[in-house]
Amino acid sequence: MAEPIIRLEGVRKRFGKLEVLRGIDLQVWPGEVVCIIGPSGSGKSTLLRCINYLEKVTAGRVYVDGQLVGKREVGGRLVDMSERELDRMRAQIGMVFQRFNLFPHLTALENVTLAPIQVKKMPRAEAEARGMELLRKVGLADKAHEYPARLSGGQQQRVAIARALAMEPKAMLFDEPTSALDPELVGEVLAVMKDLAREGMTMVVVTHEMGFAREVADRVIFMDGGMILEEGPPAAVMSAPRHPRTREFLSKVL
Amino acid sequence: MADRLGFWELSVQVVIPQLLVAVRWTLALTICAAVLGTALGLVIALMRISRSRSLRALATGYVTLLRGTPLMLQLLFIYYGLPQIDPRLTFDPFPAAVIGMGLNSGAYIAEIIRAAIQSIDKGQMEAARSLGLSYGQAMRFVILPQTYRRLIPPMVNELVALSKDTAQAMVIGLEELLRTGSHLASRFARPGPAYLWTAVFYLGITVVLSAVATHLEQKLEAKE
Numbered sequence: 001m002a003e004p005i006i007r008l009e010g011v012r013k014r015f016g017k018l019e020v021l022r023g024i025d026l027q028v029w030p031g032e033v034v035c036i037i038g039p040s041g042s043g044k045s046t047l048l049r050c051i052n053y054l055e056k057v058t059a060g061r062v063y064v065d066g067q068l069v070g071k072r073e074v075g076g077r078l079v080d081m082s083e084r085e086l087d088r089m090r091a092q093i094g095m096v097f098q099r100f101n102l103f104p105h106l107t108a109l110e111n112v113t114l115a116p117i118q119v120k121k122m123p124r125a126e127a128e129a130r131g132m133e134l135l136r137k138v139g140l141a142d143k144a145h146e147y148p149a150r151l152s153g154g155q156q157q158r159v160a161i162a163r164a165l166a167m168e169p170k171a172m173l174f175d176e177p178t179s180a181l182d183p184e185l186v187g188e189v190l191a192v193m194k195d196l197a198r199e200g201m202t203m204v205v206v207t208h209e210m211g212f213a214r215e216v217a218d219r220v221i222f223m224d225g226g227m228i229l230e231e232g233p234p235a236a237v238m239s240a241p242r243h244p245r246t247r248e249f250l251s252k253v254l
Numbered sequence: 255m256a257d258r259l260g261f262w263e264l265s266v267q268v269v270i271p272q273l274l275v276a277v278r279w280t281l282a283l284t285i286c287a288a289v290l291g292t293a294l295g296l297v298i299a300l301m302r303i304s305r306s307r308s309l310r311a312l313a314t315g316y317v318t319l320l321r322g323t324p325l326m327l328q329l330l331f332i333y334y335g336l337p338q339i340d341p342r343l344t345f346d347p348f349p350a351a352v353i354g355m356g357l358n359s360g361a362y363i364a365e366i367i368r369a370a371i372q373s374i375d376k377g378q379m380e381a382a383r384s385l386g387l388s389y390g391q392a393m394r395f396v397i398l399p400q401t402y403r404r405l406i407p408p409m410v411n412e413l414v415a416l417s418k419d420t421a422q423a424m425v426i427g428l429e430e431l432l433r434t435g436s437h438l439a440s441r442f443a444r445p446g447p448a449y450l451w452t453a454v455f456y457l458g459i460t461v462v463l464s465a466v467a468t469h470l471e472q473k474l475e476a477k478e
Contacts, residue, residue, distance in 0.1 A: 025272070050473065052384055054380055054383065054384060080286070083389065085389070086387050087388050088386065090385075091385065091386025092386075093384075094385075095384040097377060097380070097381060101375070101380065101381035103378065103379040103382075104395050105400050114385070114396075115387060118387060118395060119385065119387060160381075164385070165382075165386070167385055
């Protein structure tokens, strides 16, 4: 089988005295959709942020596409990556945030084209043509020139997905992408994510949408207390959980 | 002679013409000090939030020193004190005043800009970095543009204060509004008209500044 796109080995993350991740091993294969579920404070979001190196891991290793993130081997020794190299690695992974985090001073299209123009040095005309295509894909071509404040939450999150896709990432991370949305707006965002999954995008999704996990995920991971307690196909984990903590959690959310 | 002139004659023939000359120094000093102070303030603000401990310490020391001592003392030190340390550091009153007021307002403006940057949601920086933008690019294209509107009210305050503080440059011999006004007051032994018109000139500057700011704010507001 091919290399995993994302590989975590013994990842630990500590904030002061609090150990949020306590030894995470995880592999995500090309085209796979992995949903991470678990109670709040279980370290799910921190895990995503470590993959993208928005948080520096305290111990352990993160590999993206076979490449060690954050460290580089020089003459048999590991040294910290330069900021430049880290920026390049971050650009390979798209991230979608719970609170959208669109840039409010830029239009939808400008949000989508900023990184291709500034990071990839893509000519503006080309970036805009591709940006329009992505906005069309998420169903928002007619909102290209609106500022985020004029868009609904669901529309903002779809623009945020288009913005991340514009960098042609090898994988997409979703951090509770529908948790900040009004219930009637959740569906439109999940529909875009389903399309992405169907197209073969590698996705890691932290979510409370059990229906989505059951329908779309190839694998469901249950996290609690900074550890992976159970993982497997959605049917197995969600219908016949083995770990008592998983059962307890599922009984509360289902 | 002049002491027999009435209020309006004294005003129109002597006081206002001389103040019209002096106001150019006040305006020039305000503008130059504001430009220098803003450029300096941006640099100091970025240093204060940088990850480098030594840069942060340097910037904090700067702000503490410049905000912790009187502006007038700083002006006197630059004009009279520096030449004693090194004769090459001798300045005419105007450049000395620009340096002093620029350095001083830089400390205040740094705090204004830092507060504005830190008021931007942390998620903005994270989203920018997750797209592969460097820290510098994220600052330039994402964070700083969002601070502009929030900067206007405190910056106007600062500029209004700055335009009035230029009066302190009279102690190093700059013929700005207040120095000219007090000369006129003592020369004709008629402080009334001299100080009254000096006040009107200062008021004119600050009122125009505030009006421009309000206009600017409304224009930026319309965009969002």
